[in-house]
Amino acid sequence: MSTEQDLSFKNAALIVWDMQNAIAKRAFNFSEIVENARLLIEAAHEHHITVIYSQHTGLPYEYLSSYSKYSLQKRGIDPKNSSSFMLQGSDEWKIVDELSPTKDDLVFNKYTASFFTGTYVEQILRNKNIDKIILCGVSTEAGIEGTARHGASLGFIPVIAQDGVGSFDQQIHEKMLEIMHRSFHVESTAEIIKKM
Numbered sequence: 001m002s003t004e005q006d007l008s009f010k011n012a013a014l015i016v017w018d019m020q021n022a023i024a025k026r027a028f029n030f031s032e033i034v035e036n037a038r039l040l041i042e043a044a045h046e047h048h049i050t051v052i053y054s055q056h057t058g059l060p061y062e063y064l065s066s067y068s069k070y071s072l073q074k075r076g077i078d079p080k081n082s083s084s085f086m087l088q089g090s091d092e093w094k095i096v097d098e099l100s101p102t103k104d105d106l107v108f109n110k111y112t113a114s115f116f117t118g119t120y121v122e123q124i125l126r127n128k129n130i131d132k133i134i135l136c137g138v139s140t141e142a143g144i145e146g147t148a149r150h151g152a153s154l155g156f157i158p159v160i161a162q163d164g165v166g167s168f169d170q171q172i173h174e175k176m177l178e179i180m181h182r183s184f185h186v187e188s189t190a191e192i193i194k195k196m
Contacts, residue, residue, distance in 0.1 A: 017137030
């Protein structure tokens with residue numbers, strides 16, 4: 001069994017999480033995330049590592065889950081008036097220009113804070129014998145942690161790019177990284193790239 005010291009990312013996929021105009025640009029460390037995500041993407045391409053983008057996609061009110069409605073209300077957003085938020089094709093839904101996917105990258109619409117709910121991501125990873133997921137993007141405490149935890153439950157080793165993830169709230173971001181250090185592999189972009 002690999003230890004943290006000799007963990008190799010040869011059988012990994014890079015997950016670029018919600019780097020979309022309406023989400024990523026609100027992160028306190030947006031520029032740092034873009035720079036490090038770009039380095040990870042370039043290294044993944046160079047080493048023939050699968051790159052998969054998540055693209056949060058809004059749903060009309062009548063199709064929102066009870067939790068989605070509750071979550072919006074908890075954040076002070078009226079779910080009935082938010083039905084046009086992040087709709088497919090809108091400018092806010094698009095991936096930031098700095099990290100546009102290439103023709104070889106996969107892009108999946110998703111509707112929850114786990115990339116494994118309602119998508120074919122797990123099947124794609126298993127088809128390619130991938131056992132590790134490297135995560136970068138926004139936000140640390142929602143989709144990054146949610147996908148890492150769900151992925152771990154499915155048997156994948158989550159790898160968090162410590163300087164390649166971010167949030168709207170720096171304090172929550174730092175606390176979540178501290179929590180994830182206990183369960184997942186958390187490392188700098190530079191160290192992850194060395195192991196590709």
